[in-house]
Amino acid sequence: MKRFFRSAAVQGVLGWLVAGYIELIILTVRWRFENRAPVDAFMAGSEGAVALFWHGRIAQGMACRPLLAEKPRKVMISLSPDAAFISWAAARLRIPPVRGSTGREGASKGGMRAFREALTFVRSGGIMILTPDGPRGPREVLPIGPVQMARAAGCPAFIMSLAASPALTLGSWDKARIPLPFARGQVVLEGPLPVPTDADAEGLEAVRADWEARMRRGQARAEALLAGAP
Secondary structure, eight states, X not given: OHHHHTSHHHHHHHHHHHHHHHHHHHHHOEEEEESOHHXXXXXXXXXXXXXXXXXXXXXXXXXXXXXXXXXXXXXXXXXXXXXXXXXXXXXXXXXXXXXXXXXXXXXXXXXXXXXXXXXXXXXXXXXXXXXXXXXXXXXXXXXXXXXXXXXXHTOOEEEEEEEEEEEEEXXXXXXXXXXXXXEEEEEEEEEEEOOOTTOOHHHXXXXXXXXXXXXXXXXXXXXXXXXXXX
């Protein structure tokens, strides 16, 4: 059965279905944004950045594509065979994938090629989208990789905390949330967050811990604002 679902034909169909559903979500979910002005100002410039949101919020993150305006964007997706359809769907949604994942030591699982490709892209002015606790967790734990990537690229980071209701909660390790059409959505944005270019290992760990705390607080705030929305 696993071989069947990993076949190119099945992955292609799944990717087409996922992309079509996300396009429906983009058109129908009513998003509210907090702290959007700094993001809009940054997207109008030429500098690149790293954008972070939790793995369980991939569907909401893709649906926020209009937030990136005309800025070049890519998303890092793991090399797992089970993620092939997500890679295909992202490409159809005009968010080209970089196959790999940020590791706990900053290297990219699947080879340094993906890490170097991401650095080159960000340095050229693109937005590199990362789900830092993917592809297998631990859930909502930020590894050091994204911090090292931002330092190496000389770019800031933005945090996107996303919530939507009504939404389906999957039984996956990341408790993935899939918005339903015409749902209400809330996005809490934070950034740009810099990384000191001369930060040592201790300094990088301090940034990592700070970003993780910000992501968790932002997610809690997005959920709270959504619950209080009319």
